[in-house]
Amino acid sequence: MGWQPVLRKTEMSLLEIKNLHAKVAGAGGREILKGVDLVINPGEVHAIMGKNGSGKSTLAQVLAGRETYEVTGGSVLYKGKNLLELSAEERAREGIFLAFQYPVEIPGVRTDYFLKAAVNAVRKHRGQPEIDSMAFINMVKEKMALLKMDKSFMARAINEGFSGGEKKRNEIFQMAVMDPTLALMDETDSGLDIDALKTVSHGANSLRSPERGILVVTHYQRMLNYITPDYVHVMIDGRIVKTGDKNLALELEEKGYDWLENDDRDAA
């Protein structure tokens, strides 16, 4: 099989997924995750690649606590604690951030009001006082500059009337403001032109740090040119079937996914 990743041993993994199974919630819901194993350590950037319907976005949503999916088996430890028993808002307060593939438009609620409420929810959880208005404004200004966003963004209703690129930029901007411990980026590259892709990737790269883990879910290799992953995983039919380094992404770009699907079938 050639290159094998050396899984670094640290005292505690940031995220440890074991044999995770999940289905669409409700009676008769289709099983999507069929035994996912994945370990992310602090400081690492992981990419999960796969075709549409492989389950890669579902994995990101399940980790963020979306209740439209139901976990039917396996375990997820986040900073050593059982992630699956936390609500979505508790996960966010504990430092998990999901950058949405399709951010919803929320008319009538200003971005700045929303973001301040979010920052304060996290601070309250940590036993910190509400953020001072000036401190908030200064922090937000800095992150907006990072994402090359116009200041008018903050006064607009959340995502309302935003172009696809603006919505994605807004996601990464929020990610920068929220300063998560584990960032999940769900197909952030889809629908972005090359300039927006560069800006968004630059924003994401600036968040790389020894404490933070980043999981990039993507169909294409192109964003990985800008956000260089430590590990690349290929997901097929709800399982990770291959893991490599950034070169695996290039190989996938060249050869597609079919050769792995065949491998997978042979193995089964």
Add this chain to the structure above:
Amino acid sequence: MTQVADSTIHLSNYSLLEESAANGHAWLRELRRAAMERFKEVGFPNSKTNEEWRHTNVAPIAKIPFKLGQQRADSTTRAIQSNFTFGEHHTAAELVFVNGQFVQELSQLEKLPRGVTIQNLDQALSQDGEGIKAKLGRYADVEKNPFVALNTGFIRDGAYIQIARSVTVDQPIHLLFISQPGHEPTVSHPRVLFIAEDNVEATIVESYVGAEGSQYFTNAVTEIVCGNDCRIDHAKLQQESLDAYHIATMQVDLGAKTTFVSHAATIGAKLSRNDLNCTMAGEHAYATLNGVVLIGGTQHCDNHTLLDHAVPNCPSHELYKHVLAGRATGVFRGKILVRKDAQKTDSKQNSKTLLLSDDANMNSQPALEIYADDVKCTHGSTIGPLDEEMIFYFRSRGISYQAARHLLTYAFAADVTRRIKVEPVRRRLEDYMARQHGLPQDLRITDLGAHDEAVL
């Protein structure tokens, strides 16, 4: 027509009133008599046989022996008044009525601009009955609505406002109707006549409130008659007792190039029904009818609106938003009538309803009746719960499920409330919503809603 129940109490109330009536213009007596005849003939509308009343059963109103309320001004009245007054610095005039009758000592009429006549109707009738005669009862139709007939039969007091040509009244004129029954349930029939000559700019606000926990029936009729080139802003706040019944008709007539904006807010009453009929009688008249209904428990609110395009080249806009919690029921029937001559009509109507519980129920019904061929009329209606995608988006950022619901509910209603120009009304609604939805009391629409100006 079958009567829902007997209207005996109202007939005997009428006899008592006629015996005591001081303002004895023959035309007024005749107006009342004819209206009462009409009411006697048709009685209370039956929801089974009367299409206009299909979704609102007024049988409970017919069953209760409401007596005519007495004027009063005690400590309870003052407490209510001080809660709802705009304060003397924020009104051009404030008229306070208790149980349908004007109370001079609680009212402010001292700083009227020139060219503005504001009186209680009783006094106006005794001084200048002839000027009023040409308008009173000429717009609100006793034939179409039994409650208009009932109100007209009881015309006694209310507000009379007349504004002369080219006068601008900067501050709002506030009419505060307080109901405060004694030991027995009472009824009042407030009547408002607003006349603006040409090129008038004014704001008029009607507040209907009552002693909490008391049972009464408000049956109001407002006639608004505007000349040409006017800019009239109207707001109505209905925050009656939760045991009260509120039925109201507003009849609006607009001259050429007159802009009329109405915001109707419903918070109170066990059962309420508003009929808002607006006739664009002069070309380029422009009507905006917006409404917001925030009810819960077992409250019922029915809004019927009519945008009557009688002449060409008139735009009209309508946005009604209902927020229904508990087992509340809402009804919206928005009719756009485009008469044969009303070419180039441009009318947009939208009704949006948020259901906060599975037991709340909404009936929304647009009705377009178009007899001209070169017109643009659109309508939309949505009814549904809060969007789960939106809630999840908030939660994924650390905001709790409850807080997300509250914020989204507030934002939904704020889409209408933020358009209300009269600050005391807007603030009252904001405070009410913030309280209802566990949000900070100092939360303002400007903090939350989308605006053009950045804070940075």
